[in-house]
Amino acid sequence: MNDEPIQLISGAIHYFRIVPEYWEDRLRKLKACGFNCVETYIPWNLHEPKEGEFNFSGIADVEEFIRIAEKVGLYVIARPSPYICAEWEFGGLPSWLLADSNMRVRSHYEPYLEKVDNYYDVLLERFKPLLQTNGGPIIAMQIENEYGSYGNDKRYLTYIKEAMVKREIDVLLFTSDGPTDLMLQGGSVDNVLATVNFGSRPKESFAKLQEHFPNTPNIVMEYWNGWFDHWGEKHHQRDPQDAADTFAEMLQSGASVNFYMFHGGTNFGFYNGANFDENYQPTITSYDYDCPISETGDLTPKFHAVREAVAKHKDLGELVLPEPIPKKKYGTVKMKESNNLFEALNQISNLVKNTHPVSMEKLGQDYGFVLYRTFLKGPLDEAPLTIQDVRDRALVYVNQEFKGVIDRWENNKLMIEVPEEGIQLDLLVENMGRINYGPLLNDPKGITEGVRFERQFLFDWEIYSLPMDNLENLTFNENQLQPEENPIFYMGTFEVKEIGDTFVELAGWKKGIVLVNGFNIGRYWEIGPQKTLYIPGPLLKKGINEIVVFDMHGTKNPEIELIDTHKLG
Structure with missing residues (x-):
């Protein structure tokens, strides 16, 4: 940096998993831990939700997130590869790609590349003023993500690289892959920095990187210090000292490290992804990831262990943190009104007939x-x-x-x-x-x-689309006896005098979604491990707030609790 060696101590924070009002809080906590850089993915499906229609407002205002990072004093690593994984719906690819039954993603397939080009024409233009070469904080950008875990199409990788270069992205470009022969060979590109992703055994991983790319800097682009959860699993946890010790070993060796994740956040709405190993495994709403900063922005024991590791490496001074965000208990909310999905179909969906x-x-x-x-x-x-x-x-x-x-x-x-x-x-x-x-x-x-x-x-089918993204026409009636096990919308209100973060506890409910003042805060399922849903304070307003629960199986006791504690695990 400026012709001087620099060791990057970076942490992953995804703007799209945090309400914008909290971006600065989370970034200041990253800086307070002794880090000098933030890394974030850029999800295509958030920014081009419908083909040709682009969104860069609210939670999608990535430019503002980057400007706040700069204000806080952090460099930025941006990862706008068309595919991001990230335990995010379709790995960030927009679902409308699949309307074409012939679509081939992540390869040199011209109909796919045409869609990428149209997206990059809009997206990358926004990044240009934020590049370090133009006086901004972005020091590096990724061309594809863990591609060696998927394919070996070098023509495709070269195309994505050149797509960025010809749009005047002139900062450091890189790839990131697992530390194996197959992954590094398949995912790397000539004249592009290769980095590795792993959660343990850094010596072996960096040795494999050096075997393929002698004398390259040792950079772990994803140091997995925690892990994500699927429905029906236990909440993953990693011993804080073990995570910190592995981190310290890398710092002392001179490696640059990006913590994945430093703060995970929440899969609001329907944006959770899924895995498929032996069977289908959907990811839960919480993306807590057992991070140094919890889903709700709290410092965890891992934060302090990690900060101690950094403090042994460089002088950090006194720990200075933002003002704490209050957590509130708003009590029982009786869901006094309801509507059966079968009765509501014509209010919230249009009928399509098809053979x-x-x-x-x-x-x-x-x-x-x-x-x-x-x-x-x-x-x-x-x-x-x-x-x-x-x-x-x-x-x-x-x-x-x-x-x-x-x-x-x-x-x-x-x-x-x-x-x-x-x-x-x-x-x-x-x-x-x-x-x-x-x-x-x-x-x-x-x-x-x-x-x-x-x-x-x-x-001969009648088909009703139910995206649940606009329920303005949904009407409610005073609770009546609903048919057993029917899908039902419930609505209740609660009063807020002082705004703070709170949590929906859904004891006795089975499976569904929760909307607060029209904002879909995510899915719940009685099989766990998640027992509450997080409501960030900025989603609330002083006075009367509305909460809607859609339970696919109905409930015998239509009330919820708004408590001040997150239950995960």
């Missing part, structure tokens, strides 16, 4: 739910109902009576019979998050092929 059930992407829908409806004539003896293939979880109703679940796990069929008068068959399918890593990235949602009763495909 076949079609995928969410073909409907022009990104996230949420789709309800598929057809009619079967009887009589038909009991036989298995099968969805070919369901992505990801379908609730099955016969004449609006719940019959069971068909999903991507073990529940692959359901026995039903059809009486002489026939039945109305409803399938409510939830997109639980597109796969964000590995060979199964192509993960269209809804019903992707067809529905069979016994061996017979069923045709």
